[in-house]
Amino acid sequence: MKNILKTSFLLLIISVAFISCQKKKEIQVDNTWRLIKVAVDTNVTWYEAWKFDNGDITILKKDNTDNDIDTIGNGKYTVVAKLSKSIITMREMHGVTKPYNGDWKILKLNDDVMIILNQDNGWYYREFIKK
Secondary structure (H helix, E strand, O other): OHHHHHHHHHHHHHHHHHHHHHHHHHHHHOOEEEEEOEOOEOOOOOOEEEEEEOOEEEEEEEOOOOOOEEEEEEEEEEEEEOOOOEEEEEEEEEOOOOOOOEEEEEEEEOOOEEEEEEOOOOOEEEEEEEO
């Protein structure tokens, strides 16, 4: 009986840890991130921002001619945190020219930096700083 209680308690602790990790990743992603240009992918501009807001994503871009900020895409996202990796899944993306739908592996995520990679439809690498 004691072994069953110990095992149940251990499973409860592990479950709470996973839920806590999941929630922390969701909270960290749920921000506005400014895309930075990197040598690996020079197709991006310095003035692009991705706004993650409670399951909705909006991609904004500053127009170089009049400095207006325009929405260039939007859709839905979810965050799944696993032991070995965390994934942002984007779906129902509209307006963007590149295939942003799919799974984006989180390579780095902290309070200031987010780096993600999508290999579903090619190779799309994005580095962000918190705006």
